[in-house]
Amino acid sequence: MNANIAVIGMGVMGSCLALNMANHNFKVSVYNYTPDLTDKFIKNHPHKNITAYYDIQSLINSVARPRKFFIMVTAGKAVDSVIDSLLPHLDPDDIIMDGGNSFYKDTQRRYDYVTSKGFKYFGIGVSGGEEGALNGPALMPGGNAESYKEIQPVMEAIAAKADDGKPCCTYIGEDGAGHYVKMVHNGIEYADMQLIAEAYLLLKNVGNLSNEQISQIFHEWNQGELSSFLISITADILKETDDMAEGYLVDKILDSAGQKGTGRWTSIAALEQGVNTSIMTSACNARNISSFYAKRQQFADSDLKQTLPVEIDENFVEDVRRSLYTAKIAAYTQGFELYKSASEIHNWHLDLGSVASIFRAGCIIKAKFLNNITNAYQKNPNLENLLEDDFFFHKVQENQQSLRKTIAKAVSFGVPIPAFSNAMAYIDGLCTKTVGANLIQAQRDYFGAHTYKRIDREGTFHHQWQKHY
Ligand SMILES: NC(=O)C1=CN([C@@H]2O[C@H](COP(=O)(O)OP(=O)(O)OC[C@H]3O[C@@H](n4cnc5c(N)ncnc54)[C@H](OP(=O)(O)O)[C@@H]3O)[C@@H](O)[C@H]2O)C=CC1
Numbered sequence: 336m337n338a339n340i341a342v343i344g345m346g347v348m349g350s351c352l353a354l355n356m357a358n359h360n361f362k363v364s365v366y367n368y369t370p371d372l373t374d375k376f377i378k379n380h381p382h383k384n385i386t387a388y389y390d391i392q393s394l395i396n397s398v399a400r401p402r403k404f405f406i407m408v409t410a411g412k413a414v415d416s417v418i419d420s421l422l423p424h425l426d427p428d429d430i431i432m433d434g435g436n437s438f439y440k441d442t443q444r445r446y447d448y449v450t451s452k453g454f455k456y457f458g459i460g461v462s463g464g465e466e467g468a469l470n471g472p473a474l475m476p477g478g479n480a481e482s483y484k485e486i487q488p489v490m491e492a493i494a495a496k497a498d499d500g501k502p503c504c505t506y507i508g509e510d511g512a513g514h515y516v517k518m519v520h521n522g523i524e525y526a527d528m529q530l531i532a533e534a535y536l537l538l539k540n541v542g543n544l545s546n547e548q549i550s551q552i553f554h555e556w557n558q559g560e561l562s563s564f565l566i567s568i569t570a571d572i573l574k575e576t577d578d579m580a581e582g583y584l585v586d587k588i589l590d591s592a593g594q595k596g597t598g599r600w601t602s603i604a605a606l607e608q609g610v611n612t613s614i615m616t617s618a619c620n621a622r623n624i625s626s627f628y629a630k631r632q633q634f635a636d637s638d639l640k641q642t643l644p645v646e647i648d649e650n651f652v653e654d655v656r657r658s659l660y661t662a663k664i665a666a667y668t669q670g671f672e673l674y675k676s677a678s679e680i681h682n683w684h685l686d687l688g689s690v691a692s693i694f695r696a697g698c699i700i701k702a703k704f705l706n707n708i709t710n711a712y713q714k715n716p717n718l719e720n721l722l723e724d725d726f727f728f729h730k731v732q733e734n735q736q737s738l739r740k741t742i743a744k745a746v747s748f749g750v751p752i753p754a755f756s757n758a759m760a761y762i763d764g765l766c767t768k769t770v771g772a773n774l775i776q777a778q779r780d781y782f783g784a785h786t787y788k789r790i791d792r793e794g795t796f797h798h799q800w801q802k803h804y
Pocket residue numbers: 344345346347348349367368369372407408409410412413414416417434435436437461462463464465
């Protein structure tokens with residue numbers, strides 16, 4: 336068979352992507368380094384456009400030139416190992432693609448390595464989970480620009496389609512750009528999920544609402560400006576009854592969340608770049624503190640926490656909704672600031688409007704709201720901060736009092752809401768002329784002669800600080 340493409344890695348994502356390609360009439364060769372997974376896949380999903388191979392040489396021989404290999408294996412050493420197994424057998428201009436959640440610096444290294452051998456390399460961000468991989472994910476390809484035309488037909492065919500029919504796939508930029516964009520997508524995903532979890536906690540613990548009531552609230556929110564995949568699945572999750580015992584499943588799930596690393600990488604990249612992604616970082620930290628489950632139970636049983644009474648008025652649920660929307664705007668603003676900074680540092684020329692537009696369908700953070708972000712960057716591709724766009728400026732102006740009220744109630748009641756709080760602190764930090772950094776400058780100059788800058792004249796100065804006490 337002269338296949339159009341080979342998919343390597345028959346795990347959850349690789350097998351679904353292979354089926355998606357085959358369903359779009361591409362001839363697909365599939366391979367997994369352990370044969371059992373390949374056998375299982377072929378047995379469960381026989382398809383006229385899919386052929387399985389059990390040795391790498393036969394797999395390579397089966398693909399039409401320039402050959403295209405889509406690797407979908409566990410991120411890390413497995414990717415290097417698959418690349419090394421391919422390289423000795425390739426012809427010039429053959430293309431290796433890595434669709435896993437690889438760290439973008441690994442992708443930059445692999446891009447240089449594979450390109451130096453005369454072949455082409457793409458790091459492709461894939462989002463949408465199992466369902467997206469099968470029926471249409473959002474795809475973020477980064478790599479050799481001149482070879483993009485070779486992979487574009489298959490990528491655009493399998494990608495999700497937004498409401499305007501456009502594929503949720505666009506060439507992102509050179510080397511690690513695609514994986515960088517996916518990494519920050521996941522950072523935003525962490526923030527979105529944490530904000531939703533905080534809204535849930537407030538409705539449950541402060542509002543004293545039942546799972547059924549909260550599910551209905553999320554379902555209603557999903558009909559309006561908060562409409563998104565994550566809000567819709569939250570409404571479903573809260574309504575789900577346990578299949579092993581009485582009651583709701585969500586109440587039986589351990590209150591402790593793990594993480595594979597992409598959210599943490601986003602925060603580290605942001606700190607390296609000097610960009611504030613406090614809402615994403617607070618989401619990572621919230622997962623961290625959730626994992627100290629036993630310690631939290633111990634402290635909760637002590638009377639260390641002292642709270643204040645809270646009055647709930649009839650606007651409480653609407654205030655939580657407005658808080659969630661405002662904080663979500665702040666989280667995306669931080670994410671897109673990070674993209675802008677990375678684009679300048681790495682010379683990627685990221686088209687932020689296109690990035691927002693490919694998140695409109697297929698991916699985990701897909702949301703109605705992404706149309707507004709796309710519009711903002713279409714109006715002004717050089718927008719420095721999303722809050723400078725009229726739409727977002729007015730939304731934050733209209734809704735922020737709700738966020739202030741909600742945070743005050745949560746703090747009084749002792750409900751931890753780090754993402755909401757960081758969103759407010761970010762907005763206030765941006766909108767405040769004096770943030771206390773004059774004192775920080777003075778302290779640095781006092782203890783380390785680091786010098787300081789003045790408001791009334793150019794230059795840097797050092798002062799002989801006196802001990803007054
Ligand atoms: N699941 C999701 O929702 C999403 C996942 N991703 C990313 O996609 C990638 C794959 O994820 P997923 O399909 O969920 O993971 P799975 O665990 O289902 O599959 C992993 C695959 O990698 C193979 N593999 C593991 N080690 C090696 C190795 N040393 N050499 C060759 N192949 C190896 C496995 O083969 P075997 O089982 O035989 O060891 C299997 O085919 C990851 O990078 C993940 O982060 C991206 C977006 C969404």
